[in-house]
Amino acid sequence: QYKSEFLANMSHELRTPLNSIIVLSQLLAENKRTHLDEKEMQYAETINSSGNDLLDLINDILDLSKVESGKIDLNIERLYLQDLQQFVNISFKPLLDKKGLELEFNNKSGKLEYIETDVQRLQQIVKNLFSNAIKFTETGKISLNIKYPAKGVKLTNDKIDKSQSIVITVSDTGIGIPQDKQKFIFEAFKQADGTTSRKYGGTGLGLSISRNFATLLGGEMILESEEGKGSSFSIVLPLKYEDKTNEDNDDNSIGNQTIPNTTEDKVAEIVTKDHAKTKVSKNVETFIKDDKELLEDGDKLILIIEDDYNFASVLLSLAHDHGFKGLIALDGETGLYYADYYSPKAIILDIGLPGIDGYQVMEKLKTNAKTRHIPVHFISAADRNIDAFKMGAIGYLTKPAKKDAIEKVFGKIESLISKPVKKLLVVEDEAIMRKSIIELMKGENIEITEIEKGKEAIKLLKKQAFDCMILDLGLEDITGFELLERLGSENIATDLPIVIYTGKELTKKENDTLQKYSQSIILKGAHSFERLLAETTLFLHQVESNLPNEKRKMLETIHGKENILDGKTILVVDDDMRNVFALSSLLESNNAKVIVGKNGKEGIEQLEKNNDVDLVLMDIMMPEMDGYEAMRRIRKVSKWKTLPIIALTAKAMKEDRQKCLDAGANEYLSKPVEKDKLISLLRVWLYNK
Helix, strand or coil, rough: CCHHHHHHHHHHHHHHHHHHHHHHHHHHHHHEEEEEEEHHHHHHHHHHHHHHHHHHHHHHHHHHHHCCCCCCCCCCCEEEHHHHHHHHHHHHHHHHEEEECCEEEEEEECCEEEEEEEEEHHHHHHHHHHHHHHHHCCCCCEEEEEECCCCCCCCCCCCCCHHEEEEEEEEEECCCCCCCHHHHHHCCCCCCCCCCCCCCCCCHHHHHHHHHHHHCCEEEEEEECCCCCCCEEEEECCCCCCCCCCCCCCCHHHHHHHCCCCCHHHHHHHHHCCCCCCCCCCCHHCCCCCCCHCCCCCCCCCEEEEECCHHHHHHHHHHHHHCCCEEEECHHHHHHHHHHCCCCEEEEEECCCCCCCCHHHHHHHCCCCCCCCCCCCEEEEECCCCHHHHCCCCCCECCCCCCCHHHHHHHHHHHHCCCCCEEEEEEEECCCHHHHHHHCCCEEEEEEEEEHHHHHHHHHHHHHHCCCCEHHHHHHCHHHHHHHHHHHHCCCCCCCCEEEECCCCCHHHHHHHHHHHHHEEEEECCHHHHHHHHHHHHHHHCCHHHHHHHHHHHHHHEEEHCCCCCEEEEEECCCCHHHHHHHHHHHHHCCEEEEEEEHHHHHHHHHHHHCCCCCCEEECCCCCCHHHHHHHHHHHCHHCCCEEEEEEEEECCCCHHHHHHHHCCCCCEEEEHHHHHHHHHHHHHCCCC
């Protein structure tokens, strides 16, 4: 018990030195000054990789000790059996294919659709079992078998009601486990082959953690194995976690499941209703069920920024139907962070969000070079607004929305992101100007069509789809105004983004008329070419970092440099100088100024001395005055009430994030701090500075 308490609370001491190892080795491996040779860069990458391996081991040990000391809180929710199969398929099918193994599913659960348990813990058990099965299987197959009820299964716990329990089994055709080794296979740090020359790697913690989790969930884990023929690990779980305090009403009970069983039913039940907004506190973000843990390189990822979790879950289900993986953010700040860090292919955005609203989110997305190109589609209860299109939105759907309307949203997104080449129409009668625009916009993935006359443009737009049009108002045959009116009255190219590029002085009436039809109006003059490039690349969703160097420099004159940290002052409050050095090195490499406080008291003193602090990175575990107390005192001073504070802690307990938010933090990161995550968070909180 003492050991468990000790381990569960000492993660601060374990993670703090790791923070320096991981962050500094990552900075070295980037080799920004090009002073390292190839061999030295390999050394840095190896140190970084080893640090991450050590972190994984520490996380396993802490998981085990937190279970033993009773410090793990369960989050009970519905686990749909179909989702479990999808989780396995996404997580392990590529690994099995690579190794030449077959993946098999057998579901003998009848009409049972879901159980009520801790989804994250059960997924971790299944993940551990599949990882082991893959490691110890050279040929054959690995199976996920689901059976209900659990009759005929031999259990040591006679309190488990087999008639109200499910059996989830992972079977393999691998090397199997000798009979004399099976009695201790679940013990921590034990493996069937425990010699120093063993063939298979690993810590031996996975099965011990899995068995403890199974017990914690009110169930039991069983092993059946024969040497040379394979193994089967079964988790027997109750259909409904017994200690759950909030009992569902009868018509939602497991025995009489009446909830919708198809995506279409769910949409009919949820989407077509008027949505009274369900405001969710930020700490719920920790328990959101999305695909965050399943992401792999090359995934089609969509970000859903929506504070109604029920509706967000429906959108996620539809995203899966269209081959996307999805992330859910319940507020705008989290959405901005996810957009910057994960670089999704597209974003679905609500307007009525807690904190900053959807329009503010859109504005910040389009002023960040890393996210400006991402297609954004609004789905909101607010009335359709032309401003959304002027900001670069690809569409706007008003709630309540029916399933077929949402399906069209995903179809539009799929069509847009699948286009390798974007088509631009330039309508300009002056040859020299037309040539200049084409020269400005041409690129590898841009197909440009040029037209001199307005009537020809209308004929072409009836036959052919374009991604954006640049239009001059003073054409030979008809004016740009007439062209736009024809497009509107005849419903031609209704969703086409139009950029007006003109030297004509506009009256207020003309300006108002153009605002109805076009996404942007650019008057020829100083920096007009830069603005034309900026607006057109926005509507064509071009990735700025992929543009030629001269075009990126032109965009910098409009948007400013990409580095949001440049010239910012960051206060780092931390008592561990290794951590301070690692964070300072990272921030200063991005041209930020760093001020240091060695504890909470010094941090407050530094704030009083320096009026130009833009953001605070606050450690929690410090002598004299800890981070909680320091943040509470900072928030009592009126001039610091809106100062962004990001809490950094190595304790990594479930309740720590909420304690940080309650004390006054805007956001929370656990140590070791991942460099890219920190930079993305800093971008979000420094946008307005």
